[in-house]
Amino acid sequence: MPILSLSGITKTFGAVAALTGIDLDVEAGEVVAIVGDNGAGKSTLVKILSGVHAADSGTITFEGGQAHIATPADAHRLGIATVFQDLALCENLNVIENLFLGQELRALRLDDVAMEVRSWELLRQLSAKIPSVRTPVASLSGGQRQTVAIARSLLADPKVVILDEPTAALGVAQTAEVLNLIERLRDRGLGVIMISHNMADVKAVADKVAVLRLGRNNGTFAVGEVSQEDIIAAITGATDNVVTRRAQSQERLRQ
Numbered sequence: 001m002p003i004l005s006l007s008g009i010t011k012t013f014g015a016v017a018a019l020t021g022i023d024l025d026v027e028a029g030e031v032v033a034i035v036g037d038n039g040a041g042k043s044t045l046v047k048i049l050s051g052v053h054a055a056d057s058g059t060i061t062f063e064g065g066q067a068h069i070a071t072p073a074d075a076h077r078l079g080i081a082t083v084f085q086d087l088a089l090c091e092n093l094n095v096i097e098n099l100f101l102g103q104e105l106r107a108l109r110l111d112d113v114a115m116e117v118r119s120w121e122l123l124r125q126l127s128a129k130i131p132s133v134r135t136p137v138a139s140l141s142g143g144q145r146q147t148v149a150i151a152r153s154l155l156a157d158p159k160v161v162i163l164d165e166p167t168a169a170l171g172v173a174q175t176a177e178v179l180n181l182i183e184r185l186r187d188r189g190l191g192v193i194m195i196s197h198n199m200a201d202v203k204a205v206a207d208k209v210a211v212l213r214l215g216r217n218n219g220t221f222a223v224g225e226v227s228q229e230d231i232i233a234a235i236t237g238a239t240d241n242v243v244t245r246r247a248q249s250q251e252r253l254r255q
């Protein structure tokens, strides 16, 4: 049974149909990549799952029960954590302060020791290569920042983690580190949704790839059984071009 299941999710912004009848299943211990061209509706889907936007219609099932995600607090309560593309880290604060921003541990006053211990624990679980948790985020690399943002999302012990373009701004070595990190989340039994434009990353870590095109589902594939070309064809709609339409209409004439 999937941990998260979307059925018939529809969202319009005025005259723009951003999403129409979207279905998606995510299982525990599975990495699902969502791919699609600019404007395909990927971010809108992420925002619906994280409580930024409410869907106009459709149902979201979480751990077998119908879920109502009207606010970010609802998503948080359910156990859905999102790492947005801009990461939302504070440059001037160090790693610990970023991890616990807004959710500081306090006994009677802020418990620095407990936060530092918890930070190291989390980063160790992720096998993260951060030199010191007292380093300001401004001096970390892109991959290290991504790691801090992912670690922060894990503090609430979520069941599903959503990553919006986690490798978009990264070099080769840092991308490899973040992909390792994603595998570690899967090994911990989390459901992972990864938005990506990079087919190599999708092929490297995703179990399943869901293609969105013009706000609609345009195919879901097991990553092991689909070629990069077929995924790209589904993204661009190359399977639905003038040549195939002409062939289809001639087929109909013959019938």
Ligand SMILES: Nc1ncnc2c1ncn2[C@@H]1O[C@H](COP(=O)(O)OP(=O)(O)OP(=O)(O)O)[C@@H](O)[C@H]1O
Pocket (backbone or CB within 6 Å): 013, 016, 017, 018, 036, 037, 038, 039, 040, 041, 042, 043, 044, 045
């Ligand atoms: N707040 C909004 N108000 C009006 N239209 C919106 C809003 N958010 C998204 N849209 C529209 O919905 C459609 C889907 O946008 P969305 O941002 O989800 O696409 P995307 O797949 O994330 O694209 P990209 O790869 O460029 O990030 C687009 O046509 C976009 O213009």
Ligand SMILES: [Mg+2]
Pocket (backbone or CB within 6 Å): 042, 043, 044
């Ligand atoms: Mg987007």
